[in-house]
Amino acid sequence: MRIAVIGAGAIGGFYGAALSSAGQDVSFIARGATLEALRTHGLRIIGEQTLTLEAPATDDAATIGPVDVVLICTKTFQVADAAHTYLPALMGPDTLVVTTQNGVQAPFVLEKIIGREHVAPGVCRVWSKIAEPGVIDLMGGPKSLVAGTWDDAVTPVLSAFRTALHEAGIATTDTTDIWTELWTKVIHVVPQGAVGALLDAPLGQLLERHLPLYRRAMTETADVARAHGAHLPDDVVETTLGFVAGQDPTSTTSFQRDITAGRPSEFAAQVGAIPALGDEVGVDTPVNDVIAEVLGLAEERHRRA
Structure with missing residues (x-):
């Protein structure tokens, strides 16, 4: 499936790398030093795992186009700006935007911008940090990502995304109660x-x-x-x-x-x-x-x- 990752930091870098290395079509949206590092050296995972991969990266979502899933991996206070800036070019009729932020606020921010039918509240658990731009230090943890839809309905895109997570070695569950x-x-x-x-x-x-x-x-x-x-x-x-x-x-x-x-x-x-x-x-x-x-x-x- 086609996946766009907004933010190639500690969270987006790890999950995007795992999905990409498992064969999914993953593109990263980044800015500044991170974008330059991805273009120059690719994305590197160090620490508990070691991985280097080419990471298609851009600051222009229009060059990616509509995708099946968007992982939005910014800080919570950046979600609205990222949504307004990047999501219009990434959204198709069935696109799901998966939140990864702590707290319960991010899904409600997105609901006002793209409608709750496109929002997939997510819960990620991984211990990682940015070692330097484009380099993610993986320190362990469950390395899981659980996602659902607003009303816990299972859509074809959600089902395919859960399968992609399993194939990438990311622990997940078919939750029926994401909240x-x-x-x-x-x-x-x-x-x-x-x-x-x-x-x-x-x-x-x-x-x-x-x-x-x-x-x-x-x-x-x-x-x-x-x-x-x-x-x-x-x-x-x-x-x-x-x-x-x-x-x-x-x-x-x-x-x-x-x-x-x-x-x-x-x-x-x-x-x-x-x-x-x-x-x-x-x-x-x-x-x-x-x-x-x-x-x-x-x-x-x-x-x-």
Whole structure:
């Protein structure tokens, strides 16, 4: 199938490379130093796997034309701009645009631009980072990508994409509840990044010294998720805590690293979104309210600096 990947960074670079190496027709949309690197040296995966491949890359989506699937792998705050800039040339009548961002906001951003019939909410789990433009350091993790349609209907394009993922060695499931999948990852990722950024603490410290606060932030997030219709097990918080306890205690989330370094962050789509999402369904989130207020002020200061 024909696949376009918008953003050849840690996420788009890995998944695009895996699909391309498995024989799918993959084109990358990139800009600046990344585009130059892809054109000059191709795309390289280092770390747990080693791979170098030619990567058709452009900053002009019109040279690609309509595709079956678009993987949109930008930061959440870049989704709207990327959609307006690139999607008109990539869309066919049955094209699905798969989101990969943390949080639940990206599908709603796209819905307003292309209509929910074209939006495929996605959940990716891979530990990777940009070593340099065009070079992705793969550090492990589940290396999975789960996608569904807005109403969980299985379309021919979605079915073919799931098959392509299997053939590429990317773990996936034929989920019938993509929104629960999205919220499950929110509970895993957002409280860690929020509390970690608030206290400038890695995961190991969150699980020891700051565990009560970490658990409260996670519990509130799970309450909001259930009120929004996510079908979560009663022990989702303890199960999630048990899972992260097996990860590198020095690890931090990309959101935490961005906001503490003063870079543009996904604050608005992550902890910044939890209070309003709670208000929508009548769920109080006092811990997340305070964290969002403090980190929101930090975000504003960085933008003004």
